[in-house]
Amino acid sequence: MSKRNKHIPVTKGQATTVRIIWMIVSGILGILILFPLLWMVSIAFRTSEQTFTSQLIAPDATLANFVHVFTEVPFLLYMWNSFFVSTMVTVIALFFHTMAGYALARLRFPGREFIFLAIFSTFLVSLPVIIVPLFVIVKSMGMLNSYAGLIIPAIFNAFGIFLLRQYYLSIPREIEEAALIDGASYWRIYLSIILPLSKPIMSALAILFFLTNWNSFLWPLTIASDPSLWMVQVGIANFSSQYAASWNYMMAASTVVAIPTLVLFIVFQKQIMDSLKTSGLK
Amino acid sequence: MASVEIRNAVKKYGEVQVIHGVDIDVGDGEFVVLVGPSGCGKSTLLRMIAGLEEISGGTISIADEVVNDLEPKERNIAMVFQNYALYPHMTVAENMGFSLRLSRVSKDEAKAKVENAADILGLGALLDRYPGQLSGGQRQRVAMGRAIVRDPKVFLFDEPLSNLDAKLRVQMRAEIKALHRRLKTTTVYVTHDQVEAMTMADRIVIMRDGHIQQIGTPLELYDNPQSMFVAGFIGSPSINFIPGTLKDGTFHGIGGLSFASDGPEGDAVAAIRPNKLGLSPGGSEWDVLEVEPTGAETMLMLQAGEVQITISVSDRTTLEPGDKTGLSALPGDVMLFDPKTEKRIL
Ligand SMILES: Nc1ncnc2c1ncn2[C@@H]1O[C@H](COP(=O)(O)OP(=O)(O)OP(=O)(O)O)[C@@H](O)[C@H]1O
Numbered sequence: 091m092s093k094r095n096k097h098i099p100v101t102k103g104q105a106t107t108v109r110i111i112w113m114i115v116s117g118i119l120g121i122l123i124l125f126p127l128l129w130m131v132s133i134a135f136r137t138s139e140q141t142f143t144s145q146l147i148a149p150d151a152t153l154a155n156f157v158h159v160f161t162e163v164p165f166l167l168y169m170w171n172s173f174f175v176s177t178m179v180t181v182i183a184l185f186f187h188t189m190a191g192y193a194l195a196r197l198r199f200p201g202r203e204f205i206f207l208a209i210f211s212t213f214l215v216s217l218p219v220i221i222v223p224l225f226v227i228v229k230s231m232g233m234l235n236s237y238a239g240l241i242i243p244a245i246f247n248a249f250g251i252f253l254l255r256q257y258y259l260s261i262p263r264e265i266e267e268a269a270l271i272d273g274a275s276y277w278r279i280y281l282s283i284i285l286p287l288s289k290p291i292m293s294a295l296a297i298l299f300f301l302t303n304w305n306s307f308l309w310p311l312t313i314a315s316d317p318s319l320w321m322v323q324v325g326i327a328n329f330s331s332q333y334a335a336s337w338n339y340m341m342a343a344s345t346v347v348a349i350p351t352l353v354l355f356i357v358f359q360k361q362i363m364d365s366l367k368t369s370g371l372k
Numbered sequence: 373m374a375s376v377e378i379r380n381a382v383k384k385y386g387e388v389q390v391i392h393g394v395d396i397d398v399g400d401g402e403f404v405v406l407v408g409p410s411g412c413g414k415s416t417l418l419r420m421i422a423g424l425e426e427i428s429g430g431t432i433s434i435a436d437e438v439v440n441d442l443e444p445k446e447r448n449i450a451m452v453f454q455n456y457a458l459y460p461h462m463t464v465a466e467n468m469g470f471s472l473r474l475s476r477v478s479k480d481e482a483k484a485k486v487e488n489a490a491d492i493l494g495l496g497a498l499l500d501r502y503p504g505q506l507s508g509g510q511r512q513r514v515a516m517g518r519a520i521v522r523d524p525k526v527f528l529f530d531e532p533l534s535n536l537d538a539k540l541r542v543q544m545r546a547e548i549k550a551l552h553r554r555l556k557t558t559t560v561y562v563t564h565d566q567v568e569a570m571t572m573a574d575r576i577v578i579m580r581d582g583h584i585q586q587i588g589t590p591l592e593l594y595d596n597p598q599s600m601f602v603a604g605f606i607g608s609p610s611i612n613f614i615p616g617t618l619k620d621g622t623f624h625g626i627g628g629l630s631f632a633s634d635g636p637e638g639d640a641v642a643a644i645r646p647n648k649l650g651l652s653p654g655g656s657e658w659d660v661l662e663v664e665p666t667g668a669e670t671m672l673m674l675q676a677g678e679v680q681i682t683i684s685v686s687d688r689t690t691l692e693p694g695d696k697t698g699l700s701a702l703p704g705d706v707m708l709f710d711p712k713t714e715k716r717i718l
């Protein structure tokens with residue numbers, strides 16, 4: 091008993107020390123990540139002369155940059171484009187990915203393993219690698235400078251299909267068999283059992299898809315040269331070529347663009363954490 | 373209501389055959405239990421009846437109609453699974469009413485049926501709960517309710533009680549029996565627990581490695597097993613096997629056990645229930661390994677040579693582990709088996 095009493099404070103002390111170290115480390119990491127964002131917001135409120143001063147809060151903070159972004163440039167249009175494309179991609183992707191994931195997890199058909207491997211292997215290829223052939227294909231399909239060109243190639247997402255398939259594999263088969271006996275068809279099982287059960291993972295994926303497309307740059311830049319089809323990231327990048335040193339405008343626009351991301355994150359924190367956990371990336 | 377006829381049913385997974393030509397007749401309203409060790413093919417056979425597994429050969433008929441090529445929903449059966457398989461996102465009422473919704477039964481009628489089933493099973497207060505908010509026994513009842521509302525021709529159960537604790541299992545066992553008495557629906561029930569089989573079944577089908585060993589009422593199987601496997605499977609504590617030889621009209625077994633018998637001469641195995649063996653204090657062939665008084669009776673574990681047996685005696689004993697004793701049995705209580713074929717001789 092006395093031995094134990096001696097030991098407990100020591101271990102507790104050690105635990106506290108470890109915890110403090112962890113807090114400091116994650117604090118530093120947090121600052122490293124947050125600082126550029128703070129700096130972005132800070133520049134967004136400065137006049138162009140003061141862009142490169144080193145105070146975090148400039149003495150004559152101004153809203154002029156935001157006014158400029160919304161009046162001198164069709165930024166609202168860019169935001170609408172981004173919103174429209176991201177939403178369409180998310181909805182269509184979820185519709186097809188859930189079905190593909192379910193088919194790969196449950197239905198028996200020849201070539202299933204091969205198809206799954208083929209889908210899985212696209213993990214190894216990033217967009218820049220295939221952007222030229224993809225561009226050629228999309229161009230030959232006449233989808234240059236169109237919403238279709240922005241939306242359709244962005245739909246396929248191997249990660250989404252993979253995640254859904256794994257999730258469906260974890261649903262006890264007996265639940266579907268019970269439904270089969272209750273008189274449900276495959277289609278009915280998918281609609282009444284599988285989809286409702288995959289709500290959590292679908293909302294996590296929806297956030298992931300939306301944010302990925304909201305922030306996408308390379309593909310929208312490649313496929314849409316028509317300014318009326320620009321998405322926000324392309325629009326922002328364009329400030330720099332239009333006005334040589336307009337960092338204050340760019341930062342103001344970036345701040346506006348970050349807001350939906352932030353809102354989504356705060357509202358759906360739990361789902362995002364869940365999706366990170368299920369994908370083993372935590 | 374309906375009968376189920378299984379004729380020479382075969383199941384193959386690729387090259388592997390797991391059901392080897394099985395014949396079973398389940399009468400109208402009968403409660404038949406399929407029992408056997410793990411992996412013997414009970415679930416597979418049940419799932420073939422349900423239509424969840426294809427039938428590789430032979431025929432299965434329900435209500436005199438061959439159902440080999442019918443979908444599960446066309447067979448008019450209901451199944452209760454070991455892990456309940458409730459729909460987690462539906463309430464108890466929705467779980468039970470799902471099949472009615474699919475078959476477009478009117479809302480009022482469906483509601484009445486669900487409430488009726490809930491009454492029978494004592495689920496009335498739980499209709500708005502989700503499966504996650506129920507205990508194991510309650511979930512099991514909901515699974516049964518889901519089966520009842522459809523008013524099927526045949527109930528199929530696959531080890532429905534094995535996820536419950538011992539006490540609840542006994543209680544649910546009685547409830548399922550009572551339910552069967554009330555509804556009189558033809559039932560095929562799978563378990564690997566011989567006590568469950570003995571207490572619930574009208575008739576038991578004992579399976580082993582995809583073959584049927586024997587079919588009969590619980591007492592037929594207990595009194596008249598046709599093989600050593602069945603003799604050893606039915607009864608608790610299990611039957612004792614004592615090897616020996618038959619010569620000149622007398623069986624001479626290990627541990628000095630001998631009695632008159634008119635079986636064929638040669639090697640034989642005597643099988644005797646634990647309560648049919650008596651102690652004969654004069655003898656000293658058996659070592660007492662263990663003495664377990666349970667109050668009403670006393671169990672003794674004895675050993676002679678390689679052979680270990682259990683006997684239960686109703687009067688108190690002064691024997692202790694380490695003591696020696698002899699055994700006696702009445703010829704009428706002994707069954708004889710052929711040690712090679714394991715079939716019954718006498
Ligand atoms: N999909 C399958 N492919 C190949 N073999 C299978 C398959 N399903 C079952 N089996 C085999 O069929 C045999 C019977 O299995 P089954 O599930 O019917 O056993 P069981 O009697 O229900 O056992 P338990 O008491 O453990 O549930 C087993 O040997 C099993 O390995």
Ligand SMILES: [Mg+2]
Nearest residue numbers: 414415416531
């Ligand atoms: Mg089984």
